[in-house]
Amino acid sequence: MKIDVHARRFELTESLRHAVYREIARLAKALGVGITRVSVRLFDVNGLRGGLDKGCLVHARFTDGTSIVGSDVDADLYRSVPAAFEKVLRSRRMSRARRYALRRHEPRGQLNPV
Numbered sequence: 001m002k003i004d005v006h007a008r009r010f011e012l013t014e015s016l017r018h019a020v021y022r023e024i025a026r027l028a029k030a031l032g033v034g035i036t037r038v039s040v041r042l043f044d045v046n047g048l049r050g051g052l053d054k055g056c057l058v059h060a061r062f063t064d065g066t067s068i069v070g071s072d073v074d075a076d077l078y079r080s081v082p083a084a085f086e087k088v089l090r091s092r093r094m095s096r097a098r099r100y101a102l103r104r105h106e107p108r109g110q111l112n113p114v
Contacts, residue, residue, distance in 0.1 A: 001028065001035050008043040016042065019078060023085040027060070030089055037061040042077060056084040060092075068092055 005012070005020050020040050028035055038060050045053035055073040062068075070087030074080040 002037040004037070004039040006041055008041060010042075010044050012042065016077065016081075019081050023082055027085055027089055031092060034063045035060055036063055040081075042081070045073070054080055056080040058084045058088050060088050062092075066095065068095075 003021075003024060005017060007016070020042075024038055024040075027038070038058065040059075041057040043055050043057070045055065053073065054075065054077040055071060056077065057069065057071040059067065059069045068088050068091045070084045070091060072080045072083035072087065074083065
């Protein structure tokens, strides 16, 4: 799995990097094999002005060709990171469930007695 972590408009601290890698490990454990690349962008919209402006954007790519993006903005970046990863996890599980439900309810070939 390729991992790409960048911070925009601020310095990426070691504790913040550790928080991101912990969430990547949690995502990989929850989804199992199949993640090929995870890109994480941490950003501060307003810079020094403060407010609800620290965000995390996660882009995960999977072996089946799908790609999921999750993001979150909060006053605290340590809350924003797990929330963005949770959105990716939830979205992946929902897409799997939809695919399973569609496959399960496909009409079977009709039996024509000859």
